[in-house]
Amino acid sequence: MKHLTIKSAKFFGFGLLFLTAGAVPANSAEPVSTNMGAGAIPVDSPAPTPVTTGNTAKYTLSLGTEMMDGDTTYQIGFPVVDASGVALAGNFPFSELEWPLDVWLARIDGRAAINDQWRLNATIKKDLSTPDDNMLDSDWITTSNPSRLDVFSESEISSFDFFMFDADIEWTFLQRNAISLYAGLGYMYQDIEYEAKLIRQFSPSGLPGVDFTGDGRIGITYDISYSIPYLKIGTDLKVNADFTIEGSFAYSPIVEADDTDHHLLREFGGKISSGDMDGDAFIFDVSGKYMITPAVFVEAGLSYLKIEVDGTQDQRFGLGFPLGTVTEESESSQTSGYVSLGYNF
16 A cells, blocks of 8 residues: 655744844833934834734644445456457446445544645545445346346455545635635545455356355455546635635546455465556535634535546456456445544644
8 A cells, every 4th residue: 555645844924123223212202322423313123024824834633533435336348358369249247346335434634824825735534444335246147148137246344444645735816805716736545455255145047056155254355546636626615703614626537546356265266356447536525614712623524536447457366377358447436424623723
C-alpha cells in the first residue's frame, strides 16, 4: 500500500516598528524631542501593520466517524485471449463479483488557509468495522443461453481493510459578501482488501456438480486500488457568524485501477487474476460547519463517489501456469455520511 506524507508551511505576519530619535513619555500628549537641531520637526512613529486573514495562515484539524454504504463490483467476459494467443469472441459478462462496502470509518481532516484565496485540504480514512453484507458471485456459463444464471454463491467477509488518502489545493476566484467560489486540483488514493469464506454455492439453472457448502476456510481474497487525480469546483456560503455550508463537485478523466483476485482453493495453487484498468470518476461533497466556540466546531457532511474503469485481466494458476486474458470492467459506488469535531488553531 502506498503511503503519502503531507507537508504544510506556516506564514507569520510581521509589523514594523520605527523609533524616533527621542523617547516619548507615556503620559505626554505631545512628542518630545531632545538634541534636535534648529528647524527640526518632530516625527510621529507609524502604527504597526495590522495582522489580517490575508497574511496569516489559519489551521483546522478535526476527527470524526463516517458510515459508508455501497459496493465495488467487477465483471469479466469476452473477448478472451487464451494461453496460446488465440482470440475468442462471446458474450459479456460471464462472471460477476460484488464486494460490499457497508462499513464504519474513522476520518481525520486538516486544512491550512494560506490567505484569503489559497487553502490546502487533506483527509485520511481508515476502516473501523467489517462489512455485514456478503460477497455475491454470479456466473453465466451456458453459451447457448448466455443470459441464464448457472452458478451463484455467497461468501462471508472475514477480513477487511480500507485506506483512503485525499488532498487538494483550492483557489478562491470570486468573493461576494457571504458567498465565495473556488476551483482546485486534487488527488485521491484508495486501497480496499478483502478475505472471504464460502457460505454456499449452488446452480439456479439446475446444473449438476456445482453445489458446495463452505467448510470455514478462506476461499478467496480480493484487493483493489484506485489512483484518482481530479479537477474540483465548489462554493462556500456563510449563513451567519457561526454557521457555514460548503459544497463541491470533482471529476477525474484519468482514473487508474489495479486489482487481484485469488481463488485459494482451486487446483494448481489456486487461480490468480490480476486486472489493469483505467476510466473516470466523479465526487460530490456537501457539509455544514457550526462554531461552538471561536475555536471549537462540529461538522457534518455527505459525500458520493462513483468510479467506472475497464481493461484486461490476466489469469494464471498459483503455480505460474498462464491461462490467458479476459476483458474486465469494474464499478464502485460509495455513499457516506459523517460527523466530526474540530479545532481552529
